Amino acid sequence: MNxxxxxxxxxxxxxxxxxxxxxxxxxxxLFITLSEAFLFFKLGILLGLPLSIAFAYLxxxxxxxxHQNDLNAWRIYLKTLHTPTALDARYTTxxxxxxxxxxxxxxxxxx
Numbered sequence: 001m002n003x004x005x006x007x008x009x010x011x012x013x014x015x016x017x018x019x020x021x022x023x024x025x026x027x028x029x030l031f032i033t034l035s036e037a038f039l040f041f042k043l044g045i046l047l048g049l050p051l052s053i054a055f056a057y058l059x060x061x062x063x064x065x066x067h068q069n070d071l072n073a074w075r076i077y078l079k080t081l082h083t084p085t086a087l088d089a090r091y092t093t094x095x096x097x098x099x100x101x102x103x104x105x106x107x108x109x110x111x
Contacts, residue, residue, distance in 0.1 A: 015071050021063055025074050029059050 018026040036055045040048035066073050097108045 017071075019060070019064075021060075021067055022071050022074065025063060025067065029063055033059055 016023040021029070033056050036052050039055065040052045042048065043051065070076075099106045099108065
């Protein structure tokens with residue numbers, strides 16, 4: 001199958017990766033992980049080191065799994081935070097409601 005429309009374009013192939021994560025995601029995760037250095041210095045080496053390693057694992061492992069097949073997953077996630085959902089009341093459309101009273105069909109405004 002040699003359909004040129006189905007081939008990836010070069011715009012999708014040139015992404016800078018650091019540790020198999022997009023560079024922007026890696027920098028944010030690194031910033032969060034560096035904040036755990038406070039745990040290391042506050043709690044000491046016996047308790048701080050295992051907690052720091054566990055915290056780094058809890059940050060980087062899900063990010064790695066999410067971005068393993070889709071490098072733009074973080075952009076989709078951020079976009080969904082700002083889009084209205086079915087349960088959102090930000091965007092409503094007025095609806096014409098009718099009430100059946102006996103054999104009459106009345107509008108809500110007539111009641």
